[in-house]
Amino acid sequence: MGATKTDHFTIKQNELANIAKAMAHPARIAIIEFLLKVDTCICGDIVDELPLAQPTVSQHLKELKSAGLIKGDIEGNSVCYCIDKVNWLKAQKHFNSLFDKYKSKKSNCC
């Protein structure tokens, strides 16, 4: 085997797992942090920010895009990347609804 049995779990569980997976690499965290820091869309520059080769960065950007966390608009011969507002807030909600469940816990024997 080697493939995740996604169909055995709920949509929500898979959605959250997918968002987590998109964030499960330091380079992708770095990309997200950079896009948050520059406070605007950024055309080019991302490759220069990361200690990885251009094809590798391109691949990470593709994964973040397919997970919906970022958007990439073509702007001339470069591409403008930015955080995808709607999905970013959705991701935050997903995580928070899990984290919030802890707060209502009463006991904890350990």
Add this chain to the structure above:
Amino acid sequence: MGATKTDHFTIKQNELANIAKAMAHPARIAIIEFLLKVDTCICGDIVDELPLAQPTVSQHLKELKSAGLIKGDIEGNSVCYCIDKVNWLKAQKHFNSLFDKYKSKKSNCC
């Protein structure tokens, strides 16, 4: 290649990526949700809750444990699992400090 270049990124970036990685599988989300739901430590039962074979579940539990998100105390011939309070709150902080950066964003050209 194939191995993540962790040493090229900051400790924080790697820590968040590792937490995300631990959560990057629907079975592990399901385990966490179950432990949050039962509102206490649970001895046994976890394998029955999941649509996966016992060794597979054991492996997922091991990963959650090594990421620090859960604890497993041996209790007789079974094991008592529960959310690791300290690390769970730490994980929440990690994610929130990233999500909070979005709120202070002023512009967004896309």
Add this chain to the structure above:
DNA sequence: TTTCTTTATCGTAATATTGCAATATTAAAT
């Protein structure tokens, strides 16, 4: 039009993950 710049894709090697059958381990129960 040729060249340059920027980004994406292909191909491939190295490594990691997922899943489970078989087996080991450990303690309780008989």
Add this chain to the structure above:
DNA sequence: ATTTAATATTGCAATATTACGATAAAGAAA
């Protein structure tokens, strides 16, 4: 002491991820 029950480990096959060199694609600049 043997058996039973619960969990972990081993070994292995299938698949996924990570990384990058080489190359393609497409618009900008010359």
